[in-house]
Amino acid sequence: MKFAxxxxxxMTLLDFAGAYDPITRLKSMGFVNDFVYDVCAxxxxxxxxxxxxxxxxxxxxxxxxxxxxxxxxxxxxAGLLKDTVLxxxxxxxxxxxxxxxxxxxxxLLGAAGFLKDKEATTHPGLIQYLKNYTPKVSNARIxxxxxxxxxxxxxxxxxxxxxxxxxxxxxxxxxxxxxxxDYQV
Amino acid sequence: MKFAxxxxxxMTLLDFAGAYDPITRLKSMGFVNDFVYDVCAxxxxxxxxxxxxxxxxxxxxxxxxxxxxxxxxxxxxAGLLKDTVLxxxxxxxxxxxxxxxxxxxxxLLGAAGFLKDKEATTHPGLIQYLKNYTPKVSNARIxxxxxxxxxxxxxxxxxxxxxxxxxxxxxxxxxxxxxxxDYQV
Numbered sequence: 001m002k003f004a005x006x007x008x009x010x011m012t013l014l015d016f017a018g019a020y021d022p023i024t025r026l027k028s029m030g031f032v033n034d035f036v037y038d039v040c041a042x043x044x045x046x047x048x049x050x051x052x053x054x055x056x057x058x059x060x061x062x063x064x065x066x067x068x069x070x071x072x073x074x075x076x077x078a079g080l081l082k083d084t085v086l087x088x089x090x091x092x093x094x095x096x097x098x099x100x101x102x103x104x105x106x107x108l109l110g111a112a113g114f115l116k117d118k119e120a121t122t123h124p125g126l127i128q129y130l131k132n133y134t135p136k137v138s139n140a141r142i143x144x145x146x147x148x149x150x151x152x153x154x155x156x157x158x159x160x161x162x163x164x165x166x167x168x169x170x171x172x173x174x175x176x177x178x179x180x181x182d183y184q185v
Numbered sequence: 186m187k188f189a190x191x192x193x194x195x196m197t198l199l200d201f202a203g204a205y206d207p208i209t210r211l212k213s214m215g216f217v218n219d220f221v222y223d224v225c226a227x228x229x230x231x232x233x234x235x236x237x238x239x240x241x242x243x244x245x246x247x248x249x250x251x252x253x254x255x256x257x258x259x260x261x262x263a264g265l266l267k268d269t270v271l272x273x274x275x276x277x278x279x280x281x282x283x284x285x286x287x288x289x290x291x292x293l294l295g296a297a298g299f300l301k302d303k304e305a306t307t308h309p310g311l312i313q314y315l316k317n318y319t320p321k322v323s324n325a326r327i328x329x330x331x332x333x334x335x336x337x338x339x340x341x342x343x344x345x346x347x348x349x350x351x352x353x354x355x356x357x358x359x360x361x362x363x364x365x366x367d368y369q370v
Contacts, residue, residue, distance in 0.1 A: 014343075014366075017202035021339060024235045028260075039237060050209045052224060055238035075213075103367075123367060141369075153367020154206060158199075158340060181199075182288075182308060182338020184326075 001168065003037040004066040006105075007056060008086050010079045013048040015072030015102045018157025022165050022177050023070070029180065031173045038066075042085050049075045064094035068164065072157070073103030073122075077129045080104045081111050099148050100164060102157040106130055106150040119145045123153040158183065186353065188222040189251040192241060193271050195264045198233040200257030200287045203342025207350050207362050208255070214365065216358045223251075227270050234260045249279035253349065257342070258288025258307075262314045265289045266296050284333050285349060287342040291315055291335040304330045308338040343368065 005020055026032040040063065041056035048054065063069060071090070074080045081087070091112045093099055101109050106122040109115055110133025119136040121143045122129075130137050142151045142163050151160035162183070166174035178185070190205055211217040225248065226241035233239065248254060256275070259265045266272070276297045278284055286294050291307040294300055295318025304321035306328045307314075315322050327336045327348050336345035347368070351359035363370070 012206070014199075014202045014206035017199045020235060020237075021197070021199035028235070045240075050205060050213070051242075052205075053240035055230075055240075057236075125365075153365070155343060155366050155368045180310075180338070181340050183340045 001032055001035050002066045003035070003068045004040045004058075004063060004070070005037065006069060006071045006086075006090065007039055007041050007046050007054060008074070008083060009043075009046050010049050010074040010083075011046070011072045012074055012103065012154055013050055013052055013054075014154045015074075015105065015157050016070075018154065019070050019072075019100075019102065019161035019164070022158065022161035022181060025177045025180065026165060026169055026173070029177065031169050031176075042089050049079075060089060063090065063092055064097065066093075066097050068098045068100060068168075069093055071099070071101040071105035071108050073101070073105045073107075073126075073154070077104070077107060077126065080107055087112050095147055097147070100150070100160060102151040102160055103153050107133070109148065109150070110134065114148060118148045119143050120148060120150040121152050122150065186217055186220045187251045188220065188253045189225045189243075189248060189255070190222065191254060191256045191275065192224055192226045192231050192239060193259070193268060194228075194231050195234050195259040195268075196231070196257045197259055197288065197339055198235055198237055198239075199339045200259075200290065200342050201255075203339065204255050204257075204285075204287065204346035204349070207343065207346035207366060210362045210365065211350060211354055211358070214362065216354050216361075227274050234264075245274060248275065248277055249282065251278075251282050253283045253285060253353075254278055255349075256284070256286040256290035256293050258286070258290045258292075258311075258339070262289070262292060262311065265292055272297055280332055282332070285335070285345060287336040287345055288338050292318070294333065294335075295319065299333060303333045304328050305333060305335040306337050307335065
């Protein structure tokens with residue numbers, strides 16, 4: 001079970017961290033022993049929108065070897081879609097991979113060509129841009145459209161992470177992880 | 186208004202990111218124009234519990250120049266309290282600074298000597314260790330004891346961050362930030 005977290009200049013740190021925390025607990029809490037996760041980017045170091053520098057585990061690696069890929073959002077449509085190097089790289093994700101995104105990450109999936117006729121959601125302020133990529137926009141917190149799973153604004157990254165924990169390891173594991181995270185239901 | 190986020194080897198990324206997101210929006214959304222924030226550590230690069238390398242803005246800097254300091258938790262009491270270099274550094278926080286912590290971060294404040302007779306909270310699984318530092322332990326989500334403000338497990342970092350936004354800039358600003366974060370109430 002291989003999971004890739006995409007990171008890039010200008011991304012929102014909490015979009016990434018909100019999903020990274022529950023998903024990496026599949027490994028650290030001993031639930032999925034063959035679980036492998038990588039932080040992947042088009043460059044060795046990226047700077048988040050807030051100014052934090054973080055280091056990628058893998059640079060420009062082949063994304064079609066992963067079972068799951070997660071894409072965070074960033075600040076505004078203009079900032080998100082100017083990174084053509086990033087867009088060209090994520091175009092190589094296999095459609096056999098389950099592609100997940102939070103907030104503006106859904107726009108990146110759209111711009112990369114993966115959202116045609118797929119139902120998807122994003123931050124309420126970005127819905128108008130999501131319509132450029134699919135007619136099936138939703139305001140649900142999480143939308144599971146098979147190989148594309150999207151979530152709304154930044155705090156929904158935690159909900160998406162827990163949703164993926166359940167999908168990968170079942171409801172009982174999800175319950176244990178969200179309890180350990182002191183998640184309020 | 187100066188705010189320091191402490192980071193260290195073995196910390197939980199989401200403990201930090203959950204507070205960092207709302208608090209940095211005080212600046213990025215234009216609410217507090219003189220708001221300055223630094224990511225501070227005892228070394229240039231730290232590795233989170235999950236394995237992510239992040240870079241500090243300031244190393245071994247004087248912490249008594251900040252209005253607020255935030256301390257994330259990490260994995261387990263043993264891992265947290267072995268870092269005597271970190272503990273000695275945070276002992277120099279001024280008691281005029283408002284010291285905030287989430288999860289095991291409260292134990293670091295305790296081990297540094299700041300919790301004597303202060304009411305505090307932490308992750309439910311760490312309450313027994315918090316009792317080593319103060320008799321006034323609470324299981325509330327957030328405990329505000331004046332110059333010490335603590336929160337429970339990792340997801341409460343977002344709640345603490347929003348609480349501090351309100352304390353710094355008022356309830357209307359907090360509402361705008363949590364709406365932009367798509368925070369569920």
